[in-house]
Structure formats: structure tokens, C-alpha cells
Amino acid sequence: MSILHIVRSNGFNDDRLQQCLNLLAENDKLLLIDDGVYNVSHPTCASLTQAIFAIDSHCQARNIVEQGNVKQINIEEFVNLSEHAEKVITWQ
Amino acid sequence: MAIEFNNQQIDTDSQGYLLNINDWHKDLACIIAKEENIELTPAHWEVVNFVRDFYITYKTSPAIRALTKALKAEYGEEKANSRYLYRLFPKGPAKQATKIAGLPKPARCI
């Protein structure tokens, strides 16, 4: 079991992304939502080995294109991720 | 709203809590207690003074559980249970003891 971490703000704006990454364990998952989807191109995300997801509609709204290590998912898959996680932490 | 005390108007909120904790005086406490239908005995004063000191130190009125725990450290087991406190302050120690002690109205959800 792993923790699902949600980041919903831009890492160029505040340090929520960094705080999350500091506490992200090897098997944890990272989900980018809202302005958090801008982090797909944040340098700290590029080198992560953990699974990274971003909400597709939130990316489309911001014209964020598919990035190599980030999987775009819909809200239904977001719910599935939360269900299968041991718990959810939102770095709000 | 206000309470008349020593020929002065002491401001309160709509439910009778003092707006300024520094307006408080022991004799004023008796007036507020009377409005609450409480005759202040030494047992009441113990709690009232305790709650007031707690607020001045920690900037918050203690919730009942914290109050009983803190009272226990000070006065021992028999005075540190909610049954005892409710006997003294039938409408709830958090509500009435704080009002008599001149403290602000505790947050509604607490």
C-alpha cells in the first residue's frame, strides 16, 4: 500500500511541491491537479522515479501537453487511485 | 448590550459576555452569575478563577476535557470530572464559567 500525494499549486509559485517531494516515499504516487499540473515541466519532477499522474481536463484547460513521465488520467481514475491508496495527503 | 456596574456601562456582546476581559471585577462576576441564576460559592470561584487564569496564560478557554485535566493537576480527582462541573454550572462550564470569568464567548463549534 502506498500514499497518494496530491499537489494543486504551481511549484514556481510556492513550496508545496517541494514539501510533498521531501516526503514522497519510493512506492508513493504523485497526482497533479488544478494549478499543480504546471509542475509537469518543473525540473524537480523530471527526475522522479515515482509514478506521476495529472488530471487530463486540468491539463487541457492550461494547454499542458503530454510529458514523458506523467500519465494523464480522468476524474474517474483519480477516484480509483484514491481508493487503492492507503491514504490521501493533499499539499494544499 | 451593557451591564451597569459601579455607575459605569460595561460593554457585552448580545449574549452577555464581556467584550473586554480587562473590564472584569470580582463584584461584576457576581452580577453576571446572578443573571445566570448562579450563587457563587467558593467551589464556583475555584473554577471561575481557574478558567480565567487558563485563558490569560493560554489565550483560549479550555474545552471541558482540558479543563478537567488541568483541574485534576491543581485540585485532585474529585473536582476534576464533568459531573461535578455541570452541577456547579448547569448550562455547561464552558459557557457559564467563562462568562462569569469575563472571558469571550467560546467559539460556537467548540
Next chain:
Amino acid sequence: MSSSQNSATNLQEMSPITVTRYAIINTSAPFDRLKGKESLDAALILASYEMDVSLFFIGNGVYQTQANQQAESIAHKDYLATFKALEFYDIEDIYLCQDSLTERGLATDSVFDDAQYLSAEQIKALLPQFDVVLTF
């Protein structure tokens, strides 16, 4: 779920609920809107309902833990004074992120008498033991 169960009297009658282990993670500086204050309110209520509450201060949250702050000088309620009362609510597990303190050039001289100073790695290792993690 934790097995620790307190015998203290309940505030009000409520349906029996299991003791849940909560981590409350504070990541905001003291005067950042009401985040610190409303986080503390939540912690106190959880504890009043006999839940098992641990407090964490990481990132800018460590600014909340610094001694000798005078909120009144900017006409702000000194809610930090309430930290000293946490023992009466049985909130005893208080963790400060040493990495965040160091990064900000802050001393390990906090308002808490017995806070534990942990690295981010150590905090990471603690997170799995909680049922609910809330951030403020």
C-alpha cells in the same frame, strides 16, 4: 487504529467511534491567513473527542514554533500561546522538521518543551502509521 483509549469524560454524548490516528501537518507561517489558527482549532477538537493527534511543523510551518513571537504587536490574536496548553488535550507528539529549521536559519529553540526534531526522511518514515493526514 490505535488501541490507546482514554477514560476521560466525554464532552457530549455521541455514537461510539473508534480512535483514529491523525497527523496534522502545518506548512504555513503564523500569520498566513488563518491557516495556523484553524489548524489548531481542528487539533483541539479532535483531541477533545479522544482522537490520537500528532502535530507536525514542516516548511514555513516551523515559523509557528518559534519562541518569543509577539502577535499582539500587529494586532493579531496570540494563538501561539495556546500551544503551551496542548498537554491538557493529551497532544504530546509534536514533530518539528529539522531540515526546514536549518534551511531557514532558525534555532531549535521552540515554544514546545518537548518537541521532537526530525529530518524529512524520519518524518516520511512516520507517515504510514496515521489513518488520516490533514495539511494546513
Next chain:
Amino acid sequence: MSRYALIVSTPPFDNKTQTALDFAKQLLQSGHQLLGVFFYQDGVTNANAFVQTPSDETNLLHAWQSFQQQSDTPLHLCISAAERRGLTDSNEAPLVHNISEGFTISGLGELVVLTSKADKTVQL
């Protein structure tokens, strides 16, 4: 199937709140149980009946209300957080009751009940 508690902390004029509502709806569509939504911090302002939204923009108040009606999910409001943000259930002048239909006036005690009963708590 899991039982969820959802905590909403953002105001109705923040698109993040739409995300919370989308998540709540999807939970039910996916067959989960949502024990309740708890509005805290700036999230309480979602219940403000006096908020006026231009007709060509999403009205989140109406969206929460129709979600509540359709699903019967309790929408709890922390009254202490609400009062300090200008919401009231009082009609004592100069106050005017402005908490919208569909919201339940609650306290942080409800947060304890919801999150301790739920299998999963999500803050959005």
C-alpha cells in the same frame, strides 16, 4: 466500495472548488459512499446565499445544492469558520440569515465524526 469524507477549504470563486465537486460526483458514480462534505476554512463561503455569479459563469452554489438534492449527501458547514467570514444563521438585526438551503450547520465535532468513520479522507 469505500466510505469517503471530503473536506473543502476553497471559496466558490476558486476553480479548485469545482475539482472538489467533480470528485464528489465521481465518487458516487463509481459506487462509493460519501459520508459527507465538510466545508472548513474559506470553503464555508460556498454556502453564502448572497454570492452572485454572472449568469454566463458556473454557479457553484447552485451546483452544490443540486448535488445535495440529487445525492442526499450532507454538506456540513463549520459555523465558527463561517461566522467569521460573514455567514450567519441568525436573523437578529443587523444580521440576516444567509446560509443557503442544503447546507447543514455543524461544528468541528462533525469533522471528527466524518473523518473517523470514513475509510478515506480527502482534502480538496
